[in-house]
Amino acid sequence: MKQIKKISFWFLVMFLLILICMPGIWIFVSAFRPNPEILAKPANWIPDRWTIHQFTQMFSINGYVSVPAFKYLMNSVIISSVSTVIAITIGMMGGYAFARFNFKGKNKIFLGLMLARAVPGISLSLPLFILFAKIGIINTSFGVILVYVAMNVPFTIWLTDGFFRQIPKEMSEVARTDGCTRLQAFWNVELPLAGPGIGAAAIFAFLLSWNEYALASIITRTVHSKTLPIGMMDYLDEFTINWAGMCAIAVVMIVPAVILTFIVQKHLVSGLTFGGVKG
Amino acid sequence: MANVELKNLTKKYGDVIAVQNMDLFIPHNEFLVLVGPSGCGKSTTLRMIAGLEEITGGEIFIDDQLVNEKDPKDRNVSMVFQNYALYPHMTVEENLGFSLKIAKVDKKEIEERVKEAVQILGLQELQKRKPSQLSGGQRQRVAMGRAIVRRPDAFLFDEPLSNLDAKLRTQMRTEIKKLHQKLQTTIVYVTHDQVEAMTLADRIIIMKDGYIEQIGSPIDVFNNPVNVFVATFIGSPPMNILTANIIKKDAKLFFELDENILMPCPESKFDYLSKKENVIIGIRPEDITPTISSNSSENIWNFEKNIDLVEPLGTETQIFIKLNNKEIISRMYNQREIKIGQKIEFSINLNKIHIFDKDTEKVIK
Amino acid sequence: MNRKFFSSPALLLLPSILAIGFVIIIPLLFSFYTSFTSYKLTRPDSLYNFVGLRNYERLIDNVKFWAAFGRTILFLAVVLNLELLFGLGIALLINKITWGQRTLRTIMMFPMMFSPILVGFQWKYIFNDNIGLLNNFLYLFGYESAIPWLIDKYLAMGSIMIAEIWANTSIFAILLLAGLLGIPRDPIEAARVDGCNSWQVFKNITLPFLMPFIFIALTIRSLDVGRAYDIVHIMTGGGPAMRTELLWTMIARIGYKDANMGFANAMSYVSIILSIAFTYYFFTKLVAARRELGQQ
Numbered sequence: 001m002k003q004i005k006k007i008s009f010w011f012l013v014m015f016l017l018i019l020i021c022m023p024g025i026w027i028f029v030s031a032f033r034p035n036p037e038i039l040a041k042p043a044n045w046i047p048d049r050w051t052i053h054q055f056t057q058m059f060s061i062n063g064y065v066s067v068p069a070f071k072y073l074m075n076s077v078i079i080s081s082v083s084t085v086i087a088i089t090i091g092m093m094g095g096y097a098f099a100r101f102n103f104k105g106k107n108k109i110f111l112g113l114m115l116a117r118a119v120p121g122i123s124l125s126l127p128l129f130i131l132f133a134k135i136g137i138i139n140t141s142f143g144v145i146l147v148y149v150a151m152n153v154p155f156t157i158w159l160t161d162g163f164f165r166q167i168p169k170e171m172s173e174v175a176r177t178d179g180c181t182r183l184q185a186f187w188n189v190e191l192p193l194a195g196p197g198i199g200a201a202a203i204f205a206f207l208l209s210w211n212e213y214a215l216a217s218i219i220t221r222t223v224h225s226k227t228l229p230i231g232m233m234d235y236l237d238e239f240t241i242n243w244a245g246m247c248a249i250a251v252v253m254i255v256p257a258v259i260l261t262f263i264v265q266k267h268l269v270s271g272l273t274f275g276g277v278k279g
Numbered sequence: 280m281a282n283v284e285l286k287n288l289t290k291k292y293g294d295v296i297a298v299q300n301m302d303l304f305i306p307h308n309e310f311l312v313l314v315g316p317s318g319c320g321k322s323t324t325l326r327m328i329a330g331l332e333e334i335t336g337g338e339i340f341i342d343d344q345l346v347n348e349k350d351p352k353d354r355n356v357s358m359v360f361q362n363y364a365l366y367p368h369m370t371v372e373e374n375l376g377f378s379l380k381i382a383k384v385d386k387k388e389i390e391e392r393v394k395e396a397v398q399i400l401g402l403q404e405l406q407k408r409k410p411s412q413l414s415g416g417q418r419q420r421v422a423m424g425r426a427i428v429r430r431p432d433a434f435l436f437d438e439p440l441s442n443l444d445a446k447l448r449t450q451m452r453t454e455i456k457k458l459h460q461k462l463q464t465t466i467v468y469v470t471h472d473q474v475e476a477m478t479l480a481d482r483i484i485i486m487k488d489g490y491i492e493q494i495g496s497p498i499d500v501f502n503n504p505v506n507v508f509v510a511t512f513i514g515s516p517p518m519n520i521l522t523a524n525i526i527k528k529d530a531k532l533f534f535e536l537d538e539n540i541l542m543p544c545p546e547s548k549f550d551y552l553s554k555k556e557n558v559i560i561g562i563r564p565e566d567i568t569p570t571i572s573s574n575s576s577e578n579i580w581n582f583e584k585n586i587d588l589v590e591p592l593g594t595e596t597q598i599f600i601k602l603n604n605k606e607i608i609s610r611m612y613n614q615r616e617i618k619i620g621q622k623i624e625f626s627i628n629l630n631k632i633h634i635f636d637k638d639t640e641k642v643i644k
Numbered sequence: 645m646n647r648k649f650f651s652s653p654a655l656l657l658l659p660s661i662l663a664i665g666f667v668i669i670i671p672l673l674f675s676f677y678t679s680f681t682s683y684k685l686t687r688p689d690s691l692y693n694f695v696g697l698r699n700y701e702r703l704i705d706n707v708k709f710w711a712a713f714g715r716t717i718l719f720l721a722v723v724l725n726l727e728l729l730f731g732l733g734i735a736l737l738i739n740k741i742t743w744g745q746r747t748l749r750t751i752m753m754f755p756m757m758f759s760p761i762l763v764g765f766q767w768k769y770i771f772n773d774n775i776g777l778l779n780n781f782l783y784l785f786g787y788e789s790a791i792p793w794l795i796d797k798y799l800a801m802g803s804i805m806i807a808e809i810w811a812n813t814s815i816f817a818i819l820l821l822a823g824l825l826g827i828p829r830d831p832i833e834a835a836r837v838d839g840c841n842s843w844q845v846f847k848n849i850t851l852p853f854l855m856p857f858i859f860i861a862l863t864i865r866s867l868d869v870g871r872a873y874d875i876v877h878i879m880t881g882g883g884p885a886m887r888t889e890l891l892w893t894m895i896a897r898i899g900y901k902d903a904n905m906g907f908a909n910a911m912s913y914v915s916i917i918l919s920i921a922f923t924y925y926f927f928t929k930l931v932a933a934r935r936e937l938g939q940q
Contacts, residue, residue: 013737013748019810020754023766026777039775090659097656109657111927114863116664118923119672120870122892123912126899127671127678130685150667153660155867170364173331176351177358178378178429184352188381192368211759213874214892218900229761243769250762257757265750 024254031055031247038243054248069249071223072231076253079141079227080209083148088202090149091156096186098157099164100172110157117154121214129218139221147215152205159204163197164190200267203260210257228253281342281355281432282307283328283465288337290323290489297323299489301337305433305467310459312468314476315486315512321469324486325435328467329358342432352381357426358435361442363418365410371421372397372406378429396424399461416447423458433465440475452478473513477501485509507640510561510633516597519564521605522637524557534560537602540582545629551643552634559640561633564610569598570624571613578629585622600625672916679910685903699910708886709894709911716891716918719801720869723808727865728858730809731816738817739824749821755814760871764878767807768794771879797887800880804888807875812868816861823857824850852936859930866922870915891915 030038031054033047058069097103098110128147129138137143167190175185191198213229220226232249235242261268288301298320305311313321326332328339330351339346346354357378366374375396379389397403400420410418419439426434439455440448456479459466470476476483477497485492485500485508493500493509504510504518511517523534526541532552533541542560544552552558570581587606588599591614598609598617609625617623634643679700682693703709738748755763770777771793779790793803827850835845873892876882882893889897892915899908 093656094660097653101653103653115920115923116668118867118919119916120919122873122896123915126908127675131671147667150663153663170360174360174364177329179352179381189366213761229759261757262750265753
């Protein structure tokens with residue numbers, strides 16, 4: 001009886017693992033095989049012939065490039081990095097304010113900021129499109145960065161508020177009696193202590209910008225500002241989909257995301273849950 | 280090298296008063312202890328001196344300079360916190376030198392001053408360690424070292440010993456006292472432990488609900504408490520307090536301590552007491568003792584009472600009796616055999632009883 | 645300057661509020677205004693053609709809108725509940741594993757890193773009736789007739805839900821696992837000694853402790869429900885014959901394809917209120933659950 005329980009337990013775990021990993025593995029494998037093989041019936045898991053054709057196509061600098069993936073990648077990297085740095089900087093200031101000060105309407109402002117984040121991208125995209133077109137920042141990296149900063153700030157505040165609260169406020173006080181200004185105390189003591197958590201918040205913000213579609217699909221119009229998720233649509237023709245190419249660009253999108261998440265996953269969870277443990 | 284002065288200092292949190300109109304002058308090199316129950320405003324006062332708490336009203340002077348508007352960093356005071364607040368990401372050395380590094384002091388001088396502090400506190404072996412690798416007592420020392428290194432005008436201690444176990448606390452207490460003698464600086468020390476207050480202080484301030492109840496030397500506040508609160512707060516076990524009716528008999532006044540137990544009133548207070556129906560009597564446990572034949576003198580008054588409980592502690596024995604339904608502790612320093620329920624004679628030194636007004640709870644002089 | 649700046653919460657919050665004000669509040673006010681006009685992208689002057697509540701009246705009369713609204717509610721209710729349930733199951737499962745738990749936890753976060761658009765394409769491929777992995781797999785077992793996963797109206801909705809659940813269950817699992825790991829052992833052991841069986845321990849000790857974590861997960865999750873647009877947009881585009889049309893895809897269609905901004909913005913407002921209502925509800929629940937545990 002115990003044996004059966006144990007076996008079914010591990011069977012369940014394995015089943016889950018397959019369910020979670022299978023699509024990713026399929027994408028990865030398919031990115032390295034010729035297009036016709038993807039459509040083989042029955043499915044062919046291990047490619048007969050490995051090829052990096054899709055990647056050379058995507059990133060080729062000479063000759064005809066069907067999808068300018070390199071440009072998209074650069075756009076994505078620049079937009080995501082810059083918006084993350086800005087969002088973290090100003091979000092961290094906000095988180096610090098919530099963690100260290102008491103002020104009127106604190107809880108209401110906090111909730112208000114969170115609710116601002118809850119506005120669905122597609123509902124926002126219509127007015128943003130018109131507004132950005134009016135002031136002339138449509139189809140610019142600047143416009144997209146601005147949007148991502150605003151989208152990431154509330155959640156960064158949520159996370160950093162938690163991290164700063166975990167640091168006893170005496171740390172800052174003792175630094176200030178030790179001759180620091182509040183800014184010096186923050187820079188020398190609180191920031192290093194909250195460092196890993198802020199790193200996690202940064203990666204969260206980066207991933208959101210990296211993966212965002214609904215807003216970018218409206219605000220970006222050309223190669224000039226399109227990001228990878230938008231670029232992916234280039235593989236979509238009127239009637240057909242270039243699955244192999246799409247898998248290849250998907251790999252380009254996933255790999256950095258996976259690496260970054262694995263680096264900070266421990267801190268990410270502690271940052272997200274802190275509010276539940278201590279409030 | 281400075282004195283600290285508070286003038287009419289007030290702190291309010293909304294409508295709640297934390298500190299009310301506090302006036303205080305702390306001369307240079309004094310060891311001043313603020314003591315009181317939690318929520319009495321003692322920590323708030325300290326934090327206002329440090330500049331960590333905004334002032335609602337009044338003025339603070341350090342070294343005769345008004346510091347109300349100054350940042351903590353510009354007040355040249357050092358604070359030692361209850362939980363030590365060591366920087367967890369720095370070694371002991373870096374913790375000690377941090378304030379000097381911020382002040383951009385010459386590297387060589389930082390080294391020297393850190394070394395000096397390390398020697399004073401006996402931290403030689405621990406310089407390269409991180410706070411997490413230190414014991415409670417060691418952390419406490421580093422926290423003090425961090426304050427020493429800065430050579431501040433005044434040290435501020437916020438319950439620095441309350442996280443230590445009893446044995447270590449006694450040891451660190453003596454160290455702090457020695458440190459004060461060595462450094463010759465002003466210290467303001469906050470504690471809720473009256474033993475710490477008594478042993479360390481040059482002067483004690485007893486606070487309650489944001490007010491100063493009494494200021495004086497340890498012996499002074501012990502011998503001459505101005506009200507019931509101070510009388511019961513200072514001293515361990517605390518002073519016995521009971522309400523007694525005043526009874527007139529043969530043109531004399533007596534306190535009715537219990538049924539048929541009448542203690543004579545001191546003649547000096549006849550005028551005052553004849554107008555009162557009852558008063559609060561305070562007697563320290565050491566002033567109410569089982570009668571020894573040798574202690575009969577003019578000011579000694581004796582009575583008999585049954586014993587409720589006996590607790591021998593070695594050097595002394597604590598005897599519990601009831602007067603006017605209040606539990607009274609008596610301290611006996613000889614090792615006489617006493618049984619529960621036994622009726623014995625007690626002596627009270629009439630010169631040492633404290634009389635307080637029933638309504639105001641203030642001492643009757 | 646530095647001192648004052650770093651000592652004032654108002655100034656610290658100012659950049660955040662400015663950014664949100666510019667990107668979220670102003671556009672929302674603008675769209676609120678346009679929802680009272682007959683604004684069409686193709687005719688800019690129609691921006692000033694004030695029509696009062698007509699767009700909202702049209703909404704109320706619009707059967708398709710109410711169908712999409714109902715579908716959205718149903719979609720969210722099913723998806724959030726199943727995600728919570730599966731997330732809890734996975735968390736309990738992984739909590740039992742003593743060996744390799746960290747690796748498993750990391751693998752579990754895998755779907756969180758996928759762009760919703762990628763999730764859409766991936767499941768569009770899997771559910772493809774002709775070349776899809778699923779039909780391909782069933783073919784091995786002799787199911788030779790292709791099942792039209794994304795074409796049949798019921799199957800299409802189910803398929804979208806599966807994609808959504810695949811993408812978002814892990815956030816529940818991760819947060820609930822963190823909650824499980826944080827539960828003190830004493831109350832559980834005390835309950836065992838008091839004669840509780842496993843189910844009673846779970847119901848009376850584990851679940852109350854998990855409540856704040858459940859609401860954190862729901863709050864975080866509800867911030868992102870609008871991202872389901874990406875998945876639906878890619879997988880079915882609201883089809884077949886609008887059978888999987890959710891509020892968000894309907895907004896996109898009416899706003900961009902039909903260029904009827906005023907009407908689309910009126911619908912946007914309904915979807916915004918819906919999202920905010922979900923978030924607000926879970927957030928207040930979170931606060932209440934914390935209070936229950938005495939963890940202010």
